[in-house]
Amino acid sequence: MSRRYRTTRRAFVGGAAASLALARPSFAQASANVVVIGGGFGGASCARALKWLAPKLQVTLLEPNKTFTACPFSNDVIGGFRAIEAQRFGYDKIAAAGITVAAQAATGVDVQGRTVTLADGSSLRYDRLVLSPGIDLRFDALPGYDEAAVEVMPHAWKAGEQTLLLRRQLEAMDDGGLVVMSVPANPYRCPPGPYERACLIAYYLKAKKPRSKLIVLDAKDAFSKQRLFQNAWTELYPGMIEWVSLSQGGKVTSVDPSTKTFVTEFGKHTAQVANVIPPQKAGRIAALAGAADASGWCAIDPVTFESKTAPNVHVIGDACIAGGMPKSAFSANAQAKACAAAVATLLAGGAPAAPKLINTCYSLAAPDYGFSVAGVYQPKNGLLADVEGAGGTSPVDAPREFRAREAVYAQSWFDTITAEVFG
Amino acid sequence: MKFLSMVLLIAAVGASAAPACAASLPPTGAASCSGCHGASAAAVPRITGRDAGEILTLIAAFRDGSRPATVMGRIAKGYSDDELRPIAAWLAGQK
Ligand SMILES: Cc1cc2nc3c(=O)[nH]c(=O)nc-3n(C[C@H](O)[C@H](O)[C@H](O)COP(=O)(O)OP(=O)(O)OC[C@H]3O[C@@H](n4cnc5c(N)ncnc54)[C@H](O)[C@@H]3O)c2cc1C
Numbered sequence: 001m002s003r004r005y006r007t008t009r010r011a012f013v014g015g016a017a018a019s020l021a022l023a024r025p026s027f028a029q030a031s032a033n034v035v036v037i038g039g040g041f042g043g044a045s046c047a048r049a050l051k052w053l054a055p056k057l058q059v060t061l062l063e064p065n066k067t068f069t070a071c072p073f074s075n076d077v078i079g080g081f082r083a084i085e086a087q088r089f090g091y092d093k094i095a096a097a098g099i100t101v102a103a104q105a106a107t108g109v110d111v112q113g114r115t116v117t118l119a120d121g122s123s124l125r126y127d128r129l130v131l132s133p134g135i136d137l138r139f140d141a142l143p144g145y146d147e148a149a150v151e152v153m154p155h156a157w158k159a160g161e162q163t164l165l166l167r168r169q170l171e172a173m174d175d176g177g178l179v180v181m182s183v184p185a186n187p188y189r190c191p192p193g194p195y196e197r198a199c200l201i202a203y204y205l206k207a208k209k210p211r212s213k214l215i216v217l218d219a220k221d222a223f224s225k226q227r228l229f230q231n232a233w234t235e236l237y238p239g240m241i242e243w244v245s246l247s248q249g250g251k252v253t254s255v256d257p258s259t260k261t262f263v264t265e266f267g268k269h270t271a272q273v274a275n276v277i278p279p280q281k282a283g284r285i286a287a288l289a290g291a292a293d294a295s296g297w298c299a300i301d302p303v304t305f306e307s308k309t310a311p312n313v314h315v316i317g318d319a320c321i322a323g324g325m326p327k328s329a330f331s332a333n334a335q336a337k338a339c340a341a342a343v344a345t346l347l348a349g350g351a352p353a354a355p356k357l358i359n360t361c362y363s364l365a366a367p368d369y370g371f372s373v374a375g376v377y378q379p380k381n382g383l384l385a386d387v388e389g390a391g392g393t394s395p396v397d398a399p400r401e402f403r404a405r406e407a408v409y410a411q412s413w414f415d416t417i418t419a420e421v422f423g
Numbered sequence: 424m425k426f427l428s429m430v431l432l433i434a435a436v437g438a439s440a441a442p443a444c445a446a447s448l449p450p451t452g453a454a455s456c457s458g459c460h461g462a463s464a465a466a467v468p469r470i471t472g473r474d475a476g477e478i479l480t481l482i483a484a485f486r487d488g489s490r491p492a493t494v495m496g497r498i499a500k501g502y503s504d505d506e507l508r509p510i511a512a513w514l515a516g517q518k
Pocket residue numbers: 037038039040041042043062063064065068070071072073074075104105106107132133134135156157158189190193197283284285316317318319327328329330331332360361362363
């Protein structure tokens with residue numbers, strides 16, 4: 001690459017655009033250290049984009065797992081029509097791109113000294129730190145739900161063993177059994193995810209255990225792509241899914257793992273299979289770095305993704321408060337690229353430009369029945385705000401052929417984004 | 424305009440020959456496209472390396488609804504012509 005880069009620089013400096021060229025950050029000179037915590041959709045994307053934009057940067061990606069298991073499409077695994085292997089990605093290509101991949105968890109951040117402590121006791125210095133640790137479950141927010149309870153009432157909100165556990169429980173359930181799911185209040189990872197999961201559990205039940213039923217206990221009165229989901233429930237799974245909204249008493253106030261019981265403001269539901277999607281917060285390291293606020297999430301500058309409380313620390317993906325942008329893998333990837341551009345620019349002494357970002361979230365109601373919500377976002381009043389007039393959901397009255405096409409595009413999106421992120 | 428002139432300049436010296444390396448930032452808004460439009464043989468077509476004029480015509484048609492779409496109609500409405508021109512030029516110059 002260096003040959004072409006030199007050609008370009010020469011063209012800039014020697015040509016009519018010399019003044020513009022000088023105004024630009026010269027990324028090739030920047031040889032600073034950037035540490036990225038978390039090798040998921042946000043962190044891995046950011047590490048790659050940084051190295052691509054500024055090849056001389058020393059980029060270190062910290063991720064304790066050797067393999068990443070993706071959440072998008074993990075509901076298909078629960079529905080029984082996708083193998084978990086299709087969700088797994090390694091870090092070889094990221095390392096081959098010149099990024100130091102350290103199989104370590106970050107255990108602490110000293111913002112003043114600009115160092116990250118690793119699980120093995122060593123530490124790393126950084127010029128800029130990027131956090132993309134995803135979510136942690138809030139065990140303090142739902143009485144009865146603790147680290148032991150997840151083995152009985154799986155959340156399956158971090159993909160992997162939990163996904164498989166929920167699947168196994170569905171397989172072991174009798175025909176005629178009751179599945180109960182609880183959904184937290186906003187914000188949480190993947191706003192339409194619980195309702196997609198309800199569809200795909202019903203898809204499995206309809207085929208294999210048609211006398212069974214699914215109750216969705218919700219701490220909200222409205223949700224993402226609601227009309228589309230509710231139409232799909234009526235059309236594909238009539239009588240199988242009962243949604244209990246907040247005002248109908250859907251808010252779960254405690255759970256009892258010994259009996260798989262959900263207690264709500266209005267009563268109790270005892271399930272054969274219990275899926276608790278608990279309240280969430282930014283991954284623990286964000287709070288340790290001083291980047292999380294009282295809400296548990298991280299406030300950021302919408303242009304640079306720099307933390308409002310921890311200097312030189314940038315937060316992307318589910319962990320950050322990104323205004324109108326939902327907590328999705330698509331958002332995390334888009335934010336990662338914008339953050340990488342801002343970090344490279346800052347390290348080269350430049351002023352980052354305001355980004356314009358896109359999100360598209362697909363949901364499947366059945367393997368050949370998809371729909372989407374999309375949005376375009378830009379900084380406004382200190383947040384990432386929807387660009388008015390853009391975005392929105394798939395039409396509610398579209399023919400099945402349209403839904404089938406969106407299901408194909410959903411798969412295509414997953415293949416494309418995982419190739420961009422993991423190689 | 425600033426980005427446009429630089430992008431054109433880069434294109435003139437052969438940006439399309441660039442491997443995975445960038446001498447300059449993508450123009451505002453361009454980086455999100457690769458979330459769906461990748462290099463693989465996916466159902467959503469590649470857009471890098473395509474003619475900039477063709478990209479602009481397509482997006483304009485998505486935006487005014489004359490070309491049917493599932494998602495692109497909704498996304499295209501979020502971009503002005505002034506924003507799209509450098510994006511299209513940049514995409515055209517990418518491998
Ligand atoms: C069921 C379900 C379905 C979904 N479907 C979709 C979908 O269709 N489309 C979509 O766009 N999104 C979807 N999502 C949302 C998507 O999974 C998340 O938004 C996305 O993963 C966020 O990326 P992230 O980088 O913030 O976190 P993650 O991808 O979770 O990555 C975080 C990484 O950080 C690592 N980490 C955490 N702490 C540390 C530490 N201290 N040190 C080092 N590493 C650390 C973790 O091991 C993890 O690998 C879905 C989610 C669920 C649960």
